[in-house]
Amino acid sequence: xxxxxxxxxxxxxxxxxxxxxxxxxxxxxxxxxxxxxxxxxxxxxxxxxxxxxxxxxxxxxxxxxxxxxxxxxxxxxxxxxxxxxxxxxxxxxxxxxxxxxxxxxxxxxxxxxxxxxxxxxxxxxxxxxxxxxxxxxxxxxxxxxxxxxxxxxxxxxxxxxxxxxxxxxxxxxxxxxxxx
Amino acid sequence: xxxxxxxxxxxxxxxxxxxxxxxxxxxxxxxxxxxxxxxxxxxxxxxxxxxxxxxxxxxxxxxxxxxxxxxxxxxxxxxxxxxxxxxxxxxxxxxxxxxxxxxxxxxxxxxxxxxxxxxxxxxxxxxxxxxxxxxxxxxxxxxxxxxxxxxxxxxxxxxxxxxxxxxxxxxxxxxxxxxxxxxxxxxxxxxxxxxxxxxxxxxxxxxxxxxxxxxxxxxxxxxxxxxxxxxxxxxxxxxxxxxxxxxxxxxxxxxxxxxxxxxxxxxxxxxxxxxxxxxxxxxxxxxxxxxxxxxxxxxxxxxxxxxxxxxxxxxxxxxxxxxxxxxxxxxxxxxxxxxxxxxxxxxxxxxxxxxxxxxxxxxxxxxxxxxxxxxxxxxxxxxxxxxxxxxxxxxxxxxxxxxxxxxxxxxxxxxxxxxxxxxxxxxxxxxxxxxxxxxxxxxxxx
Numbered sequence: 001x002x003x004x005x006x007x008x009x010x011x012x013x014x015x016x017x018x019x020x021x022x023x024x025x026x027x028x029x030x031x032x033x034x035x036x037x038x039x040x041x042x043x044x045x046x047x048x049x050x051x052x053x054x055x056x057x058x059x060x061x062x063x064x065x066x067x068x069x070x071x072x073x074x075x076x077x078x079x080x081x082x083x084x085x086x087x088x089x090x091x092x093x094x095x096x097x098x099x100x101x102x103x104x105x106x107x108x109x110x111x112x113x114x115x116x117x118x119x120x121x122x123x124x125x126x127x128x129x130x131x132x133x134x135x136x137x138x139x140x141x142x143x144x145x146x147x148x149x150x151x152x153x154x155x156x157x158x159x160x161x162x163x164x165x166x167x168x169x170x171x172x173x174x175x176x177x178x179x180x
Numbered sequence: 181x182x183x184x185x186x187x188x189x190x191x192x193x194x195x196x197x198x199x200x201x202x203x204x205x206x207x208x209x210x211x212x213x214x215x216x217x218x219x220x221x222x223x224x225x226x227x228x229x230x231x232x233x234x235x236x237x238x239x240x241x242x243x244x245x246x247x248x249x250x251x252x253x254x255x256x257x258x259x260x261x262x263x264x265x266x267x268x269x270x271x272x273x274x275x276x277x278x279x280x281x282x283x284x285x286x287x288x289x290x291x292x293x294x295x296x297x298x299x300x301x302x303x304x305x306x307x308x309x310x311x312x313x314x315x316x317x318x319x320x321x322x323x324x325x326x327x328x329x330x331x332x333x334x335x336x337x338x339x340x341x342x343x344x345x346x347x348x349x350x351x352x353x354x355x356x357x358x359x360x361x362x363x364x365x366x367x368x369x370x371x372x373x374x375x376x377x378x379x380x381x382x383x384x385x386x387x388x389x390x391x392x393x394x395x396x397x398x399x400x401x402x403x404x405x406x407x408x409x410x411x412x413x414x415x416x417x418x419x420x421x422x423x424x425x426x427x428x429x430x431x432x433x434x435x436x437x438x439x440x441x442x443x444x445x446x447x448x449x450x451x452x453x454x455x456x457x458x459x460x461x462x463x464x465x466x467x468x469x470x471x472x473x474x475x476x477x478x479x480x481x482x483x484x485x486x487x488x489x490x491x492x493x494x495x496x497x498x499x500x501x502x503x504x505x506x507x508x509x510x511x512x513x514x515x516x517x518x519x520x521x522x523x524x525x526x527x528x529x530x531x532x533x534x535x536x537x538x539x540x541x542x543x544x545x546x547x548x549x550x551x552x553x554x555x556x557x558x559x560x561x562x563x564x565x566x567x568x569x570x571x572x573x574x575x576x577x578x579x580x581x582x583x584x585x586x587x588x589x590x591x592x593x594x595x596x597x598x599x600x601x602x603x604x605x606x607x608x609x610x611x612x613x614x615x616x617x618x619x620x621x622x623x624x625x626x
Binding site for chain 2: 065
């Protein structure tokens, strides 16, 4: 019942959709607005007031090349998309500038949706391995931060390989790693 | 389209990783990525994959009048194109610095090294010579275009066959491939480029940089060498300052890499030659595998088995010596004999944490009342386990498909040593009991 179907497809190229949470890279600061690259055909714009607790006097500290986690306020095929880092009630709910360390990499959109599904096995199993911070953007970008460079690289490689591994292979790989 | 910018955190992370001598894909500093060479149906057509970087090369020939100042030499023409499908930053028709640089490098590597004998391309002096044209297309950019392009170029040239020609007086006859077998080009040696990326003002160097590593490098040194250790071209770009012994070290590494690469190329060419001669199938349809989205496939990683012997020896010497073998049966009572002692219970490795054991104790004491055997309560020990990872391992194995509400995992614990012989018999009992218990629970659930 319902009659609404979600047709999943495998693609790497992202198309901005209203309400999606994505990771953007700041490319330019133009007066009151930041320009972000989100992997779409147009760069997204983000006003400096769209952060929690930002006022005209209290500007957020954003540099070119920083990573921002935000959601699309406006995204259609006729205009450049607009992003914000607060929700409708003015709270940031985890959005905003992503910290300086860690590593950003790109995967396919299908894998992101799989990872964002509730009770994702992959993330649960990985969390048994090492503690880490993870930000998933619907535009295919993942930001990971673990204690050491080696641990971060391991998590990056596992997540990239999860695209092609069966659950069995993944468990084997993680068992091997946790045994080390 | 604009290329995706490099974020600050990626740059910082990559530089930190390089300082710790770590690369994104787990390679060592001097390791090349996997090279795959596949040939097309036409002679002179090949695709080279260096990791994910792909270059397509095609060689073709034409009879033309020679250059006026070189009447007895053939003409070589090289062209590399960066296809927009290689990277979002590449646009057709726009000459970038990178394009000019790679083109010049390929030209210098293949033309100035005189690897192809141009005199042999002459048909009629001053009138007709062969013009050999090499076209390289970059199909995917994942770093190190120069190396991939140079390998593709030289492989295509070695693979190429030009039509046979005979000159009788004034008459020139060009034979079609059906009339006479086409003839390979006369190639003296195979120059191959090796790229070195430098970081932190020349402190760290990496061979075969990937695309991310190229973005953060300070500069690159390219050395073109053949297997006879002759340097054909050497170029340093990016404005890095290199010390003499750095350059010498790089050239030594190049010699090693070029030797390996030349061997690989020779093998690939021989395989293709064999396939064609035996009438087997050849061409891209055969050599490039079907890559389906729905297929689970991953390239297997090479395992370093160099120290396996040594490691095996170490393990054997460090291990406990095998226990004595009892050949005489011990008679307990008439009708009951025992040969040897049972081995220690190794199921103790699979123990869970305290919580589970507390639960187990309760259940086991219930079972004891139920079964009427007091031996079980002895076995529930309070051995503490710290490996939560193993717990998860067990849980994922057991609980994932289970539809039961209360699944209790019962495993026999490590018995005290003095009751070893008795325990071995006990073990079998408990294992049967745990199995029966689970079966009973399952039956109860239905």
